Amino acid sequence: MQNVHRYFLYLALAFIVILTIDVWKALWFANPATGRESFGIGVGTIVLAINVVLLGGYTFGCHSLRHLIGGFRDQLSRAPTCYQAYRCVSCLNQRHMLWAWLSLFWVGFSDLYVRLCSMGIWHDLRIV
16 A cells, blocks of 8 residues: 555656646747747746646655655665765655645646636736
8 A cells, every 4th residue: 555655756757748738838838920939938837847847846855755756775885876866866855844835726727827728818918
């Protein structure tokens, strides 16, 4: 039963990849005049990017990931790459609860923003 946390980590990593692809797609705007796509940044792009950063900070700071990348070793000094990755995850893990709360509220705001834009209530402003 305790390994369930690790399996949910794998699922969360898949969601980070999917959300990152969504941010990439949000960087390309369709131009109806030419029928081509052009690079641009809108408020929605920034909202989605912050969503990925906060969820990534929470996910990459998980103690299960710490175990996966180096915590299983008896001596981390023998594997410098694992040690550096372990230190990075440990640094994120120090503020794991902060990442959790920030990502929780930002996911809610991101969902609301996308929903209201899709309903036409809000309009996504294009910055670049």
